[in-house]
Amino acid sequence: MESVTDTRQRIINSARDLMFARSYSEVGVQEICRDAGVQKGSFYHFFPSKRDLTLAVLDQLDTYFRNEVLGKAFAKDIPPVQRISRFFEMLYSGQSAIKAESGQLYGCPFGNLACEMSTQDEAIRKKIDHFFQAAEQPIAETLTEAMEQGDLPAIDPVASARAIFAYAEGIMLVAKTRNDPKVLRELGNHALQLVIPATVS
Amino acid sequence: MESVTDTRQRIINSARDLMFARSYSEVGVQEICRDAGVQKGSFYHFFPSKRDLTLAVLDQLDTYFRNEVLGKAFAKDIPPVQRISRFFEMLYSGQSAIKAESGQLYGCPFGNLACEMSTQDEAIRKKIDHFFQAAEQPIAETLTEAMEQGDLPAIDPVASARAIFAYAEGIMLVAKTRNDPKVLRELGNHALQLVIPATVS
Structure with missing residues (x-):
């Protein structure tokens, strides 16, 4: 017999996959229920609304990206500067697979x-903003380590990490618009x- | 008496403003008609569908950004390197005003x-991709001019322009998520x- 946890998770997985492939607005509760194989009554037992479900999807994506993407990209098995390159290489291979x-x-999915x-939902906006700020942390730590090891000049690691993260979001957006993973590489x-630091006249 | 051109333009303006504030999917033909003060029959006289209207909105946004944003940011009244900074300052002041x-x-609006x-509409995706690639051109020309004047070292101006444009899209996305124009500055x-060129070990 299927557990309550399984049903809830199936709803989350369906919403995550359908919205990632299309958009929030284009995926309705009815389609999510059909994809997950659950009744509407069961859906509303777990989630008061599509918005609440989306917040749960974001929480699980957050955990996944921290552990499987950021955690692995910025693991200390290679020199710090190389971890930045590994992060961007992982974006390329992930999007290439999709x-x-x-x-x-x-x-x-966050971007x-x-x-x-x-502009339409403060709870969703704030949760993504929280993830973005958390995602900048391992980058900042990596830059600090690179500076300490003399691999980078003296920089502001927090500001630089924010710039690198914003750049990652930008190239993902442009790659999606070109429908071409080569953009990421x-x-x-x-x-x-x-x-x-730029040295221009 | 209002001309046909005025009616068409009013529909385009309403769609542009409503979609920019919310999203494509959350704005329907009925709301656009109400905002523009036109009947549905009149709407469909000008546009077979919301998608066709959106393509017309993108064409007008394209003209606006080329003339009013890119054209002014990369005008030759100041040294080339300073034009890049002016472009980013214009993004900041534009979003601050909004x-x-x-x-x-x-x-x-393009991003x-x-x-x-x-992933949902190839005609819309291709039109935005076309705009993105066109937007990279004045940046590449500016970088080439900076190199020729000795203000920049030898770089690949086309690849660098693409990076700068992607970075602009990325910081707009992060600033929107933080709801804070200071991010842009x-x-x-x-x-x-x-x-x-980066010089790291």
């Missing part, structure tokens, strides 16, 4: 939802330059 | 629509670093 399977480049919903190579 | 009026930071619609300062 494109190979679906024919489409979905981009960043997509932020663009669509930030080509532009990802520029990311490290964001942390080097 | 925030001051509406209480919300709307971000980039928003690209995130929401790229703080992170905009890093943009020039994208064109300086």
